[in-house]
Amino acid sequence: MAATEEPQAIAGPERRxxxxxxxxxxEVAPLATPETAKTDYDRDLGAPGEFPxxxxxYPSMYRGRLWTMRQFAGFGTAEETNERFHYLLEHGQTGLxxxxxxxxxxxxxxxxxxxxxxxxxxxxxxxxxxxxxxxFDGIPLDEVSTSMTINAPAxxxxxxxxxxxxxxxxxxxxxxxxxxxxxxxxYIAQKEWCFPVEPAMRLVTDMVEYCTDHMPRWHPISISxxxxxxxxxxxAQELAFTLKNxxxxxxxxxxRGIDVDDFAPRLxxxxxxxxxxxEEIAKYRAARRIWARELKETYGAKKPESMRLRFHTQTAGVxxxxxxxxxxxxxxxxxxxxxxxxxxxxxxxxxxxxxxALPTEEAVRVALRTQQIISHETGVTNTADPLGGxxxxxxxxxxxxxxxxDYFRRIDEFGGxxxxxxxxxxxxEIGEAAFTFQRELDDGERTIVGVNRYQHEEEEVPxxxxxxxxxxxQVERLRKTKSERDSAEVEATLAELxxxxxxxxxxxxxxxxxxxxxxxxxxxxxxxxxxxxxYTETPVF
Amino acid sequence: xxxxxxPKIDHKIRVVVxxxxxxxxxxxxxxxxxxxxxxxxxxxxxxxxQTPEQIAETVIQEDADAIGVSILSxxxxxxxxxxVELLEAQGxxxxxxxxxxxxxxxxxxxxxxxxxxxxxxxxxxxDEIVEFIRNGVTRDREL
Numbered sequence: 001m002a003a004t005e006e007p008q009a010i011a012g013p014e015r016r017x018x019x020x021x022x023x024x025x026x027e028v029a030p031l032a033t034p035e036t037a038k039t040d041y042d043r044d045l046g047a048p049g050e051f052p053x054x055x056x057x058y059p060s061m062y063r064g065r066l067w068t069m070r071q072f073a074g075f076g077t078a079e080e081t082n083e084r085f086h087y088l089l090e091h092g093q094t095g096l097x098x099x100x101x102x103x104x105x106x107x108x109x110x111x112x113x114x115x116x117x118x119x120x121x122x123x124x125x126x127x128x129x130x131x132x133x134x135x136f137d138g139i140p141l142d143e144v145s146t147s148m149t150i151n152a153p154a155x156x157x158x159x160x161x162x163x164x165x166x167x168x169x170x171x172x173x174x175x176x177x178x179x180x181x182x183x184x185x186x187y188i189a190q191k192e193w194c195f196p197v198e199p200a201m202r203l204v205t206d207m208v209e210y211c212t213d214h215m216p217r218w219h220p221i222s223i224s225x226x227x228x229x230x231x232x233x234x235x236a237q238e239l240a241f242t243l244k245n246x247x248x249x250x251x252x253x254x255x256r257g258i259d260v261d262d263f264a265p266r267l268x269x270x271x272x273x274x275x276x277x278x279e280e281i282a283k284y285r286a287a288r289r290i291w292a293r294e295l296k297e298t299y300g301a302k303k304p305e306s307m308r309l310r311f312h313t314q315t316a317g318v319x320x321x322x323x324x325x326x327x328x329x330x331x332x333x334x335x336x337x338x339x340x341x342x343x344x345x346x347x348x349x350x351x352x353x354x355x356x357a358l359p360t361e362e363a364v365r366v367a368l369r370t371q372q373i374i375s376h377e378t379g380v381t382n383t384a385d386p387l388g389g390x391x392x393x394x395x396x397x398x399x400x401x402x403x404x405x406d407y408f409r410r411i412d413e414f415g416g417x418x419x420x421x422x423x424x425x426x427x428x429e430i431g432e433a434a435f436t437f438q439r440e441l442d443d444g445e446r447t448i449v450g451v452n453r454y455q456h457e458e459e460e461v462p463x464x465x466x467x468x469x470x471x472x473x474q475v476e477r478l479r480k481t482k483s484e485r486d487s488a489e490v491e492a493t494l495a496e497l498x499x500x501x502x503x504x505x506x507x508x509x510x511x512x513x514x515x516x517x518x519x520x521x522x523x524x525x526x527x528x529x530x531x532x533x534x535y536t537e538t539p540v541f
Numbered sequence: 542x543x544x545x546x547x548p549k550i551d552h553k554i555r556v557v558v559x560x561x562x563x564x565x566x567x568x569x570x571x572x573x574x575x576x577x578x579x580x581x582x583x584x585x586x587x588x589x590x591q592t593p594e595q596i597a598e599t600v601i602q603e604d605a606d607a608i609g610v611s612i613l614s615x616x617x618x619x620x621x622x623x624x625v626e627l628l629e630a631q632g633x634x635x636x637x638x639x640x641x642x643x644x645x646x647x648x649x650x651x652x653x654x655x656x657x658x659x660x661x662x663x664x665x666x667x668d669e670i671v672e673f674i675r676n677g678v679t680r681d682r683e684l
Binding site: 122189323355434451460536539 | 619666
């Protein structure tokens with residue numbers, strides 16, 4: 001922490017050989033005092049539900065409503081994932097979250113040569129609207145909110161969802177949920193892309209516009225720090241790059257002529273909950289304060305809803321160890337508690353076996369129970385922002401905020417985030433942080449229990465096995481859809497999509513028409529790539 | 542870096558760090574690439590989303606002594622055999638093959654049987670990987 005004017009405030013022996021820094025490398029003072037945190041209550045904190053929302057976005061926080069317990073799920077074909085969805089809802093989960101497989105994330109159909117061996121492996125395979133219908137079979141889309149983790153092809157999956165709603169007799173304005181769509185963090189960290197940056201940004205803005213006009217309960221972008229952190233970023237980098245990405249989407253939508261108060265309330269965030277407990281809580285609090293201030297002062301928002309940063313949290317996958325996997329239950333519980341004390345609106349807790357494979361039902365149930373224990377047994381939900389006013393937490397919040405503004409300035413020197421991404425700036429910063437952390441670990445300056453200390457012989461845990469035959473099942477279903485559809489309609493809608501891509505019309509409408517004609521995801525992506533081109537990273541290490 | 546055994550060859554070791562498959566998890570690959578480079582090896586990092594064909598081609602073009610395949614997508618039992626086959630088909634039999642990533646125990650044996658020399662799962666210290674490659678490369682480069 002920067003404010004260490006009075007380090008003599010405590011004196012005493014300290015353990016040797018241990019780093020007294022956060023996991024991100026921030027120096028921590030041995031004791032925080034009123035001098036450490038120079039907080040002005042009205043300016044810096046405010047009541048929960050009031051500007052600048054540092055203490056939370058709602059006045060009564062969890063007394064009013066608990067966070068949404070939303071476990072990310074997806075594997076195999078749509079049938080397997082649909083079954084897992086029903087399992088989770090039966091066990092008290094309150095929202096759905098869909099993981100798509102790698103080919104779907106990259107815009108390849110299941111029968112594409114590049115998809116071989118990857119279909120249904122790390123998520124569910126979705127090629128056409130028919131798959132989407134199976135995925136949400138028996139789930140009333142006007143009652144259950146759904147989150148979909150997909151970015152480069154997000155517009156296509158949203159179109160499928162709208163059509164599934166239509167087939168269930170539910171109009172787009174009644175659908176509620178979130179689609180990730182955060183393409184900037186793909187180039188920065190998750191690395192699943194289809195197009196160059198500029199046309200990808202156009203697609204994002206097209207979706208924001210479409211949702212503003214037709215889907216008032218839908219969050220068209222979930223601005224995500226999660227993957228940035230998983231790639232090795234520090235807490236400050238996660239905070240800074242995520243918020244800067246958010247500002248960039250806001251700027252694009254304003255340039256499009258959309259009133260900031262018409263879309264900003266539907267932007268949401270997605271943060272990591274890493275293992276450094278207080279640093280994470282401070283990160284969420286700083287994020288709310290920065291977002292509120294910038295939306296109001298820089299982007300001219302008038303409505304308080306536009307200034308409220310609402311976020312989903314997922315515990316840190318990267319903190320899980322393959323060694324002694326049951327220890328991961330403890331890690332996840334602590335991380336989840338940080339998310340709750342930081343005021344999250346929804347939460348995914350990782351399963352203890354996820355460093356080894358996709359989770360079994362038992363492991364997922366323990367993860368969900370962890371949230372239920374926090375919410376119903378620990379009492380932490382009784383009061384809003386229970387750590388507000390802690391000298392240490394307030395000082396750490398200020399520190400993270402200052403670090404974020406420092407990054408904003410450096411990114412602006414590139415001419416903004418798009419240019420900084422093109423020049424690999426955030427990528428390089430993250431790579432550096434990841435390497436530093438690994439070196440500290442290798443040198444024994446940092447401890448990961450069971451990995452570089454307290455190792456012992458392993459016991460095997462049962463793992464989820466994904467039947468490789470499912471790939472063939474999915475390829476067959478795709479063939480069936482292709483053989484049944486009207487090929488003239490397919491060609492006509494695809495031609496229209498290409499024409500629209502060449503001009504500047506909103507692409508959501510031709511994409512919906514393609515989806516209705518049962519055009520595949522891969523066919524739509526290829527059509528747009530003929531106009532937009534593709535993206536190749538220049539890797540830095 | 543801890544004490545290093547005398548290298549068995551007299552040229553600078555050339556390693557291809559490869560990312561096959563569609564996933565974008567390149568944190569590990571980049572850390573390893575950098576650690577290998579810092580230890581004095583020449584490192585060629587392929588970048589993301591490479592096909593087995595592209596990877597085999599890179600190994601041959603770069604006249605590599607070793608290859609480190611980083612894979613976290615669960616597709617290792619499809620992609621690694623493909624890379625091994627392609628190298629064999631081109632008559633390449635003296636390149637040290639290593640694999641890193643989330644590889645279940647039961648697959649490790651299978652990978653070794655098909656010609657992979659070392660498999661490194663999450664939590665492996667980077668020094669251990671560097672030394673494995675340094676000690677494993679026995680090939681004389683044809684100059």
